[in-house]
Each structure stands twice: as structure tokens, then as C-alpha cells.
Amino acid sequence: MSENKIHTENMFLYYSEKMALNNISITIPEKKVTAFIGPSGCGKSTFLRSLNRMNDLIDGVRIDGKVMIDGVNIYDKNIDVVNLRKKVGMVFQKSNPFAKSIYENVAYGPKINGVNDKSHLDEIVETALKNAAIWEEVKDRLGDSALGLSGGQQQRLCIARTLAVNPEIVLMDEPASALDPLSTAKIEELIVQLKEKYTIVIVTHNMQQAARISDNTAFFYLGELIEHDKTKKIFTNPEKKQTEDYITGRFG
């Protein structure tokens, strides 16, 4: 494994009194695609959302243990959540473009970070759209509303919007689950390209997807991390019986 980007140690997460994540210790390597799989309610999305502290928005969430990114515990008191989220971007399950133009959607992040120079913004927007493999489709209508794009295009626009902030890590919460097969294929292709520059962590319900695009796979079940290894190993020769049962479709 290459350099460690994310590392958690004995991490627990509670919704009020209910334990949602039980003693998660995992190391996620830099510039690889790591997939989280597991049945609904197993905690994989919750865990993903704790990596950029989006769980902070939910009342009654409490976290114990260490969540380290680049060796810094992101739950330390002196951590600025806003800066953390610039470094750890997120793409959501349902594409959620703002009711603004395509250009303004991508420029939103850089603008709130103080980039005002028009030519600089243009450059960031173009690069982000190119990196998200949607530039060719939208370059002639950047001023049009983003809501007029198809579902798959909207999701790639949301990826571009995330990339425009120049994050180091991109978290993806089932980014293709609401898309048709063709759009899904485009997103998958894109994810594989993105790992050259970014550390990608993706939650997916689709095991074939995990097998196709990820380097490492982590299997979650009932709030616990059951197994985490090279994707090939997980899908061909898992250590744990539960993992094998899940990937062979015996439950879940």
C-alpha cells in the first residue's frame, strides 16, 4: 500500500445512545479507490460522512476514537471544519446542483474561497469540468441552468463542482445509484481516472461496481468493519465467512 491518507483507530459513533459504528480501525491509502460495501444500515455511509464531518449537522451524533487525515485528528477542538471540507470533498447520492448556471455551480466553491479574478475562475471551471469528463458536453452552454442537464450530467457536474475546490480526498456516497447504466459507466470511468490525482472513497451497493473500480474494499456489517483488503482478495478469497456470504449474495 502507498502512503496512508486516512486512518481511524478504535472509532465509535453514536446517534444519541444508539451505537452506529463499533470500533472502526482502518487505513485508507492515498490516490487509490477504496470502496465501502455492505447491506443497508451497516454504517458505511455514516462512516463516510464522518470523514468530512458532515455528521456534525445531525443532532445527537457523538464520536469517540481517532479519525486521522494526514496524521491530524479531524475531531480535535482546534480543527476548522470549513477547511477540512475544502480538503475532503463530497459527492452525494442524489445529484444536487444549485439552481444556478453550469458555470456558477462550478465557480461556487472557488468564489467562496475568495477567487474573484474572472480569468482565473474561467480556468478553474474549465479544468474542473474537463477533469469531470463533462466539458465537451457543456462548453457551449456554460450560462445555461444546471437543472436542464440530464441526471448523469448533473452528477458529473457535481463532481466537477467538488474538484473545483481542489480537494485531496473525494468522498462519494453511492454516486451512481440513481443513474442509468450508460451514465453509471461514465461515472465509473471517471472515478478510475480521478485516482491519479485524488484519494477516492466510495460507498456502493453495487458489488460489481466495487469490483470494477476499486483497489481496496472494506466490508461493513451491523456497524462493524468486518474485513478490509485488496479488492481482488475480498472478491476471490475473503478471510471472513460473513464477507463471503455477502459477496456471494447469501444475504444483504
Add this chain to the structure above:
Amino acid sequence: MINSFRKNFKGVAIEGITLFSALLIITIIIVMITVIFIGGKSQLSWEFLTSFPTEGMTKGGIFPAIYGTALLVIIMSIAAVPFGTITAIYLTEYAKESSFIAKTIRFAVRTLAVIPSIIYGLFGLGFFIKFVGTHVDSALYGGTLHWGQPNLLWASLTMALLTLPVVIVSVEEALKTVPQELRAASLALGATKWQTIRKVVLPESVSGIMTGTILAVSRGAGEVAPILFTGAAYYLATLPGLGDQFMVLGYHIYVLTTQSANVDQSLPIQFGTTCVLLMLTFVLNMSAVILRYRIRKKKNN
């Protein structure tokens, strides 16, 4: 045979009664509008809208009342809309739904909404004029009467209090139509909460805020009770400033009907004024309805 006849009869009777009630309401509205328009039609002219009353308000126009109403609702909106919007932002974006303070504010807003408007008038008199106004006078003017009496400012602020619940509730509704996913998207891009509110939530709900404003204005334009003690005037020969009493459409109708030197002679003007007020509130309400319809449509897409 007889039984089924009874059943049928009962069914028809119930349908008939409900239909009759429904028709009655439509009839009342039609009659009311027709009478007002037939009575006021002959009055409606550019001159009526732009000239002062003459000959003891039995002739002439209603310009000062229109002017006063416009100023009243403008100043009222300047006070109520920002304040109401900020309150709504607190309630939807910052307060936790179940927190004591949010519940208390919601309770206060509901209570404000059901207080009879004459009470607002009395409150305005007691608070703005007798308390604030008198203290301003003694502090700034050595006790001579400037602000310690009814005027446009105090009347507008009293009206702002009355319409505040309308603004708060409609802005709150507008803010709630903004999907949580958009807030999450903005925050995940490293925006602060305030940046998210200012650049995503407010732009997405601007038409809802407009709806709230228009509803508040139309409520304010038609109310008379709150301004009875706080600034409405019987007749004025000049246009008012902030510190003056003022004429207003609703009160003007009341004055013409009950206080006029010659009620019969002023009858056409009463109709004309009523017509103008009715059209004003109708247009305002219609634009609120249209805006709200457009928001719903957008939300459903």
C-alpha cells in the same frame, strides 16, 4: 321501493344543500363586487386618482389617501420584511426544531397572528407614541411635542408588527422548500453556514420572500384599526412626511361613510375609494398567488 326513494331523496337533498351553500358564497362575492364596481365606475378616472378632495370631501379625488397608503405599506415593509426574514432564518436554519427557544418564538408568532388588530393600535399608541415618542421628545427637543403624537412612522411600525407573523410564516415556508441536499452540497464545498444561507438558501427562496412581502402589504393596505390611534387623519390639505399624520384609503372610506358633512353627496366617492382599495388588494393578492404557484411548480420539478 319507498326505502330507495327515501335514500335517493336524502342523497339529492344533501347534494342540493351543499351546492346551495357553495353558490351562496359565489353569489355574495359577485353581488359585492358588482355593486362596488357599478357604484364606483363613474368615479374612476385619472383625475380621481391624482387630485385632492374638495368641497368638504364631497367632490375631488383621493390622491392623498393613495399616497398615504403607499407610504404606509412601504415603510411598514422596510421594517417588517428584513426583521421577519431574519427571524425566519433563525427558526429554519439555526434553531433546533425542538428547542425551547424555537418553540417559544413559534408560539409568540402564532399568538401575534391572532391578536385583534385594534389591540395593535392600542399597543402602538401606548408604546410608540406615549413611550418611545415622548422619550425621544424629552431627550432631543426638550419636551416639545414632535414624535410623541400620532404620525406616519409610528403607524407604519404598528402595522409592521401586525404583519410580522405573515412575513415570518411565509418566509419560513419558503426557506423550508430549499432541499437539505443543497445546504449539504454547499457545506461540503467548504462554505460556512452563513455563506450557505446567503448564496444558496436565500437566492433559492427569494420568490417565497416576495410572496410573504406582498401578502403582508395587502394585509397592511386594508387594515384600519391599527392606525386609528397611531396616525390616520380625517383630512389633510398637504402630503405627509414621516412625522405627520396621513390619510389612508381604508380610513378614508370610514370617514366618508360616517363623518362626512353630506353622506349622500359623497356616496360616489365612497364607491370609488372602495373600488380602488379593492383593486389594490386584489392585484397584490393575485401576484402573491402567482408567485406561490410558480414556486410550487419549481419545487415539483
